[in-house]
Amino acid sequence: MNVSLLIDFIKKESRDNSYKNILAMTLISGLSNALLLAVINYSTSKIVHGDFNYKFILIFILIFLIFIITKNRALKLTAVLVETIVFRVRERIVKYLMNTELLEFETLGRAEIYTRLTKDTNEISNSATSIANGVQAGVLVFFAIIYLGFINITAFVITIIMLGLAISNYFFSSNKIQKEIGEAVTLETVYFEKINEVTGGFKEIKIHQQKKFDLFLGRIQVIAKKLKDKKIITSSKMSFYFVFAQAFFYILLGTMVFVIPVLDQAVLTDVAKITATILFIIMPLGDAVGTFEVLNKATVAVNNLTNLEKRLKENTFGVLEDPELGGIFENFEKLKFNDLHFGYRDKSGKDQFSIGPINFEVKRGEIIFIIGGNGSGKSTLVKLLTGLYMPDAGEILVDEVDVIHENIQEYRELFSVIFSDFFLFSEMYGIKNLENSKVLKLLKQMQLSEKTGFKDGAFTNTNLSTGQRKRLAMISVILENKNVLVFDEWAADQDPEFRKYFYNELIYDFQKLGKTIIAITHDDHYFNKADKIYKMDYGTFREYKSDH
Structure with missing residues (x-):
């Protein structure tokens, strides 16, 4: 012993x-x-x-x-x-x-x-x-x-x-x-x-x-x-x-x-x-x-x-005690992704699924759609683009500034993301000077005011449908007020009326505020709403030309 x-x-x-x-x-x-x-x-x-x-x-x-x-x-x-x-x-x-x-x-x-x-x-x-x-x-x-x-x-x-x-x-x-x-x-x-x-x-x-x-x-x-x-x-x-x-x-x-x-x-x-x-x-x-x-x-x-x-x-980078970051990328004009590669490996180090090369750029205020079948690597791409995964090769540039370990958290702070397997927190963490009246207004905008309320920094009821819970997550995104908004199949669980509202109004409201939108979607009826469309196909990435 x-x-x-x-x-x-x-x-x-x-x-x-x-x-x-x-x-x-x-x-x-x-x-x-x-x-x-x-x-x-x-x-x-x-x-x-x-x-x-x-x-x-x-x-x-x-x-x-x-x-x-x-x-x-x-x-x-x-x-x-x-x-x-x-x-x-x-x-x-x-x-x-x-x-x-x-x-x-x-x-x-x-x-x-x-x-x-x-x-x-x-x-x-x-x-x-x-x-x-x-x-x-x-x-x-x-x-x-x-x-x-x-x-x-x-x-x-x-x-x-x-x-x-x-x-x-x-x-x-x-x-x-x-x-x-x-x-x-x-x-x-x-x-x-x-x-x-x-x-x-x-x-x-x-x-x-x-x-x-x-x-x-x-x-x-x-x-x-x-x-x-x-x-x-x-x-x-x-x-x-x-x-x-x-x-x-x-x-x-x-x-x-x-x-x-x-x-x-x-x-x-x-x-x-x-x-x-x-x-x-x-x-x-x-x-x-x-x-x-x-x-x-x-x-x-x-x-x-x-x-x-x-x-x-x-495997730790950054410090928890430093919530106020410098915001060195806050006023960016362009994100550029050059020859990005990323692959999963098993415990023995053997290569599994991989994606790449990824080559494209996103200008501030653009609406980007990313499409592809199940298992094509879209969710992995989201993690890579938002800095949650570091690339095995290639570079991410913000206005020609290289994103590396030392500034990766500043880069991540550009994004608000609603993942396909999103998690809805019990309280509104990380949002300062939160006004109840603003949250209640957003609940009404998301047609949830009769389903839940807001009290003491938290929604009073989160026992809702997946689509409704995603709308609560959208409220958090709006209140976070980040520069780049990423939605992984957000509209997939919405009813036709709210899906239409998302594509015809909400993303344009974000764009008017100077936000950049990256949306993973299958909704080909709305492809004409995007400035650019890219397609993932079993790890490969290319620009997609829509007929819509």
């Missing part, structure tokens, strides 16, 4: 060295607990010989109070430290995530990120009390064994040997099982991915019995069974190792009572003290050993979070 990874993680994240205070409280708590044992044994011996003294009660109460206060303090400080660490790690990972390149995000997958930020951080959070109790129990056992040495050296040596064997065996077993815990975590991530397919594609599986059958029996049930079996194996092994370790303790107790007196007659007078000491440490030993399982899970969680944070950090 690589506990050093967890210890280094806590030291690194404990910026104010509060872990030292926790260690101090834990040491005092464990020592005071051991002293309680010594006071009880000593007092019992005196009482048996008729030498009772009230000062024993006072000493007992004093040590007891120290134990209670320091243990409570240790638990409280541990909870504060661990929750603060979890907060910092979540905050950093989310910051890195929000600055990670889209391609890396898509490669990671939602389930991986969700599992790390929820389950793994919860494993660390839930370990706080167990770790504090386990460490305190370990300190108690340490001092209790030292106390045992003062009682009888033979009992002390045998205890050290047997406990050393038991703990070594448990650590050796724990090292072997850590890999299986990691495999179980991986299976859980895959399981969550499949559950996400159920929730995301619920309508589709409701109307397709075979799809439902394949997803449940062919995937979810198989993965769930593997996960169940892996967890049963892991838990069974951990239980066996735990019981085996506890068995050592009872063997130790039996040795003290039945074997040592035979080997050393001088021990007979101390058997009661030795037995009381061993009984006193059995439960704390169980707590200390039980902590190893928690440490195993917490260590796996720390390893997963560390790897995720490292991966995100390596």
